Amino acid sequence: MEPKKAVSSPGGTGDKKEDRLDRVQQGVRQRLEKWLKNTPYRFNPDTSTVDTIIKGLALRKLKYGEEYCPCRVVNNEDKGKNKGIICPCIYHEEEIAQGGICFCGLFVGTNYKPE
Numbered sequence: 001m002e003p004k005k006a007v008s009s010p011g012g013t014g015d016k017k018e019d020r021l022d023r024v025q026q027g028v029r030q031r032l033e034k035w036l037k038n039t040p041y042r043f044n045p046d047t048s049t050v051d052t053i054i055k056g057l058a059l060r061k062l063k064y065g066e067e068y069c070p071c072r073v074v075n076n077e078d079k080g081k082n083k084g085i086i087c088p089c090i091y092h093e094e095e096i097a098q099g100g101i102c103f104c105g106l107f108v109g110t111n112y113k114p115e
């Protein structure tokens with residue numbers, strides 16, 4: 001009997017993982033777009049930064065089940081300690097007030113001045 005070949009055609013295991021990541025990224029983006037409507041903030045005008053951070057949030061959602069900040073360390077011992085770093089984290093308001101941008105660079109305020 002011949003050994004089974006790894007499936008690499010469309011519809012294979014790899015594609016399903018990619019599709020899942022794409023779907024989660026879309027969900028993250030939609031949730032944050034909705035959230036932004038009720039804030040004075042907006043996404044960083046640098047769209048590649050936004051794409052990178054949203055992908056990071058989606059990967060954390062897939063790994064941990066929550067959209068933890070991709071720029072901060074997740075506490076694996078005590079999950080309860082991570083509540084404050086679910087995006088938008090508890091630090092974003094202060095960070096944006098001080099520097100115009102959150103730590104990851106996903107959200108900016110009206111005071112944001114690109115370098």
Ligand code: SF4
Binds near residue numbers: 071086088103104107
């Ligand atoms: S630093 Fe920005 S991207 Fe990271 S969790 Fe806070 S608000 Fe979200």
